[in-house]
Amino acid sequence: MSSADWEEVKRLAADFQRAQLSSTLQKLSERNCVEIINKLVELNLIDIYHTNDGKEYVTPAHLAKEIQDEVYVHGGRIEVAELVDILSVDYTVIERMASSLAASDGQLRFTMGQLISFQYMDTIAEEINERLQQTGTTNIPDLVKHYDLPPEVMQDIVVRRLGTIIQGQQDTHDLSLFFTEAFVARHRAHVRGVLSAITRPTQVSTIIAQHGFQQRLFFSVAEKLIESRRVHGILTGNRQIHRAMFIPSIYSRTQNEWVDNFWRQNGYLEFESLRRLDISDPESYIHRRFKDENMTIVGDVCIGQSFIDQIEASLDDALVSGGWVDIYPLLPTSFSPEAGNQLLEIAMKNRQDKKSTANARVFYHTIVVSNTLLTKLTSDIKQLMPARAKEAIDQGAFRQQIGSGKMKQTEDDGGRSKKDDRRKKAAGGKSGGGTQGRETKTKATKNKYKGRKGATHDSDSEDDSQSHQTTNESAGKFPKVEFLTIEALQEEVSNMKELNDCPEELIEEIAADLYQPLTREFQEVVQSAFLATVSVGSDARKKTHQQLQEKVAALITAIRLAEKSIKVFDEEKQLQLKKHLLKTQCSELVNELVLYLADDSLIDFAKEKELSPEMRLKIIKKLSEDTSEQLFAVHKTLSGSTIEDFSTAADEAIAATGIMFKKKDNKKDRQVLSNHRCQLLEQLESSMDAPLTLHLACLVLFQSVTGSMLHASGKFVPHILSHIKNQLPPEKFVILQEYQDLVIKSLTSKDDDTIQSEVKVQLESMAPKVKEIAITFKKSTSISQDAEE
Structure with missing residues (x-):
C-alpha cells in the first residue's frame, strides 16, 4: 500500500471515530x-x-x-x-x-x-420396513397407534414407498395389510399343508385359531391354492369367518360314494342321514345326484320304484283274497307310520284295477282291509243285536234313556207344576187326600212325564191314552242306547278268525269305525222291540202302583199302631223306641216311596243292595223338583225322634207321589194286629236261636197283655219283661227271667267253651217252655182286645 492510501485510511478512521463520539442532534421516540x-x-x-x-x-x-x-x-x-x-x-x-x-x-x-417433512416420512418408512422385515407382516391400524398419525396419511406414506424404501406388498383384498414375499411364501406353504391334511369339513375359524393364520391373508392364499388346484376342496361362507368352512374333495368323494352305495343296496335315502353327512339341502342334492332315477319323496325319505312295486303286489294279494295286509313290515324300520301311509296312498293311486282299490279301507296309517272282510265282520256282529235289544229293554236301559230325554225336554219347554198335578190327584177323592183320604174313582190325569214313551197311569182310561201317545211318538227321535262298548266291540272283532294275527291297533280302529254305524242300527232294533213291549209294560206299571199303594197303607197303619204301644213306657224308653221305629218301619215306608219314584224317573241305582240313608239321599237329589222337596223333608225326619213330625212330612210325600188309601178303619186295625201276631208266632215256632226266641216271646206276650203291637229290638227285652211282669203268673215269669239270664250268660261267656256248652244245653231244654208260655198266654189269661176297648 502507498503512503497516500494509508493516509486516506487514517483520515477516514479519524472521521469515523469523531462520528461515533459525537451526539445526535435529532432522535425518534419508541x-x-x-x-x-x-x-x-x-x-x-x-x-x-x-x-x-x-x-x-x-x-x-x-x-x-x-x-x-x-x-x-x-x-x-x-x-x-x-x-x-x-x-x-x-x-x-x-x-x-x-x-x-x-x-x-x-x-x-x-x-x-x-x-x-418428507425426510421424516422417509425415516418412518425405513423404520416400518425394518419392522416388516422382522415380523413379515404389518397393518395400518398398528402403525397408526405407533406413530400417532391419521390412517389416511399413514396409508399414503406406506403405499408411496412400497418397492422403494419399504420392501413388501399390499393385500389386494385388505388394503390396510402389508407383508413381505418371504412371509407370503411361508404362509402359503403353511396353509397348503394344513388344507391338504384335512379330510372332513372343518370350520375356517377353527383352522385360523389353531394355526394362527391371518384371516384376510388366509382367504387370499386358500382361494389361490384352490384355483390353481394345488389344494382340492372348496371354501364356503363368502369369507365370513363364523360361517366359512373348508370341504376337502376327498370328503365329497367319500360322501358321494356312501350315498351311491346306500341307494344301490337299500333303494331309499333318509334326509336325516344325509344331514349327518353335512349335506344341508338333501332334497336338492338327491335331485342333482340321481336326476335320471325314478324316485318319490315321502316326508323326509326318498324311495325308489321298487318299494312302490312291492307294496302294490301286497295290495293285490290282500284285496283279491278278501283279507287285509299291513305294509309297515315291508318298509325299513326308520320309516314312520305317516310316511308309510303316504306310500300306501301312492301305491293305491298307481294301481290299474281301480275297482278293487275302491273296495278297501285303510286303518292305522298302513293297514289295508278289504270291504269284503268288513262286511262279513259287520254281519256277524249284527247277529247279537236282537239279544242285546231284549237285554236293554229288560234292564231298563232304553227306558231310562227315554225318560232322561223327555224329562229334559219337559224342563226346557216349561209347563204347569207337576207338584200341583200330584196333589190334585191325591186330593181328588170326595173326603180329601193324604193319609186320611177315602179312595174314590178319579178321571185320568196327566202323567208326570208327559209324552214319555211307555209311561202309564193308575186310572182305567189312561191305557188308551198312553197307547195313542206312544203310537204318535214312535216315529220321533229316540235316545241313543249303546249296543256294545268299545272294549266289548274290540273283543268281538278280535274273535274273527281272519283277524287272529292282526295288530292290536287294527282291532281298535276297526271297532272305533264300526261303533257309530252299529249303534245307529241298534237304535232301530231296540226301538222296534221296545214299541212291541209298550202295551205289556203299561199293565205291569199299573200293577206296580197298586202294590205300592197297598204296601204304603199297611206301613202307615203299622206305624200308627206301634206308636200307640210306645206310650206305655217311661219318657226315656219312649224316645229310644221312637228312634227305633223311625229307623225301621218309617225308613221302610220312605224307601218304598223313593224306590218307586226312582224307577218311575228311570234313575239308575244298585237295586240289589239295601237302600242306605246315603243312597236314599242321592236318589232324592236326582228326582224332579215336584217330589224331591217333600221326600227330602220326610227323609230328614228319620234322623230325629218325633213320630208326629214324620207323620206330617210323610203325608206331604205320599200326596206328592200320587198315592191314595182309605182312612182309619178299626176293623182293618184288628186285622193288622192279628196278622202281626201270627207272623211273630210263626217266627217263634221256627226259631232255633235263643236270643231271637226270647225277643219274639216278649213281643208276643206284650201284644197279648196290652193288645198293641210293639216294634222293639232285642235290647228292649228286659224293659218289656218288667212291663208285663205283673200280668204274668209268677212261675211263668220266673222261667222267662231264668231264660233271659241264660241268654245273657251265653253272650258274655263266648270265650269259655265249657260254660258255653252248659248254657247251650240249658237254653235248648228251656226253649219249648218259653215258646209255650208265649203261645198259650193269650188263650188262658189275657184280656181280649175287644173287651179292653
Whole structure:
C-alpha cells in the first residue's frame, strides 16, 4: 500500500471515530416508531406480524424461515402448538403460515396440526420396513397407534414407498395389510399343508385359531391354492369367518360314494342321514345326484320304484283274497307310520284295477282291509243285536234313556207344576187326600212325564191314552242306547278268525269305525222291540202302583199302631223306641216311596243292595223338583225322634207321589194286629236261636197283655219283661227271667267253651217252655182286645 492510501485510511478512521463520539442532534421516540410502523401497515406498505409480547415485529419471510428451521431442528415433525411457544407468534398466524408452506413447499405436509417433512416420512418408512422385515407382516391400524398419525396419511406414506424404501406388498383384498414375499411364501406353504391334511369339513375359524393364520391373508392364499388346484376342496361362507368352512374333495368323494352305495343296496335315502353327512339341502342334492332315477319323496325319505312295486303286489294279494295286509313290515324300520301311509296312498293311486282299490279301507296309517272282510265282520256282529235289544229293554236301559230325554225336554219347554198335578190327584177323592183320604174313582190325569214313551197311569182310561201317545211318538227321535262298548266291540272283532294275527291297533280302529254305524242300527232294533213291549209294560206299571199303594197303607197303619204301644213306657224308653221305629218301619215306608219314584224317573241305582240313608239321599237329589222337596223333608225326619213330625212330612210325600188309601178303619186295625201276631208266632215256632226266641216271646206276650203291637229290638227285652211282669203268673215269669239270664250268660261267656256248652244245653231244654208260655198266654189269661176297648 502507498503512503497516500494509508493516509486516506487514517483520515477516514479519524472521521469515523469523531462520528461515533459525537451526539445526535435529532432522535425518534419508541412511540413514534410504533405509530410509524402501524401507519405503514395500514397503508399496506409493509407486511409484518406482531410477536405475542408486542416488543418485536417479524416479517412473513422471516417467520417462514424460522418455521422451516424449527421443523429441521425437531427432526422433520413439529406441532403448531410447539411453534407458538418457540416463536411467540399467534396460533392462527403460525397455522396459516404452516398451511402456506405445505402448499408451496413439496417437501412439507401439514396434517392434524402438525408439520411433517418428507425426510421424516422417509425415516418412518425405513423404520416400518425394518419392522416388516422382522415380523413379515404389518397393518395400518398398528402403525397408526405407533406413530400417532391419521390412517389416511399413514396409508399414503406406506403405499408411496412400497418397492422403494419399504420392501413388501399390499393385500389386494385388505388394503390396510402389508407383508413381505418371504412371509407370503411361508404362509402359503403353511396353509397348503394344513388344507391338504384335512379330510372332513372343518370350520375356517377353527383352522385360523389353531394355526394362527391371518384371516384376510388366509382367504387370499386358500382361494389361490384352490384355483390353481394345488389344494382340492372348496371354501364356503363368502369369507365370513363364523360361517366359512373348508370341504376337502376327498370328503365329497367319500360322501358321494356312501350315498351311491346306500341307494344301490337299500333303494331309499333318509334326509336325516344325509344331514349327518353335512349335506344341508338333501332334497336338492338327491335331485342333482340321481336326476335320471325314478324316485318319490315321502316326508323326509326318498324311495325308489321298487318299494312302490312291492307294496302294490301286497295290495293285490290282500284285496283279491278278501283279507287285509299291513305294509309297515315291508318298509325299513326308520320309516314312520305317516310316511308309510303316504306310500300306501301312492301305491293305491298307481294301481290299474281301480275297482278293487275302491273296495278297501285303510286303518292305522298302513293297514289295508278289504270291504269284503268288513262286511262279513259287520254281519256277524249284527247277529247279537236282537239279544242285546231284549237285554236293554229288560234292564231298563232304553227306558231310562227315554225318560232322561223327555224329562229334559219337559224342563226346557216349561209347563204347569207337576207338584200341583200330584196333589190334585191325591186330593181328588170326595173326603180329601193324604193319609186320611177315602179312595174314590178319579178321571185320568196327566202323567208326570208327559209324552214319555211307555209311561202309564193308575186310572182305567189312561191305557188308551198312553197307547195313542206312544203310537204318535214312535216315529220321533229316540235316545241313543249303546249296543256294545268299545272294549266289548274290540273283543268281538278280535274273535274273527281272519283277524287272529292282526295288530292290536287294527282291532281298535276297526271297532272305533264300526261303533257309530252299529249303534245307529241298534237304535232301530231296540226301538222296534221296545214299541212291541209298550202295551205289556203299561199293565205291569199299573200293577206296580197298586202294590205300592197297598204296601204304603199297611206301613202307615203299622206305624200308627206301634206308636200307640210306645206310650206305655217311661219318657226315656219312649224316645229310644221312637228312634227305633223311625229307623225301621218309617225308613221302610220312605224307601218304598223313593224306590218307586226312582224307577218311575228311570234313575239308575244298585237295586240289589239295601237302600242306605246315603243312597236314599242321592236318589232324592236326582228326582224332579215336584217330589224331591217333600221326600227330602220326610227323609230328614228319620234322623230325629218325633213320630208326629214324620207323620206330617210323610203325608206331604205320599200326596206328592200320587198315592191314595182309605182312612182309619178299626176293623182293618184288628186285622193288622192279628196278622202281626201270627207272623211273630210263626217266627217263634221256627226259631232255633235263643236270643231271637226270647225277643219274639216278649213281643208276643206284650201284644197279648196290652193288645198293641210293639216294634222293639232285642235290647228292649228286659224293659218289656218288667212291663208285663205283673200280668204274668209268677212261675211263668220266673222261667222267662231264668231264660233271659241264660241268654245273657251265653253272650258274655263266648270265650269259655265249657260254660258255653252248659248254657247251650240249658237254653235248648228251656226253649219249648218259653215258646209255650208265649203261645198259650193269650188263650188262658189275657184280656181280649175287644173287651179292653
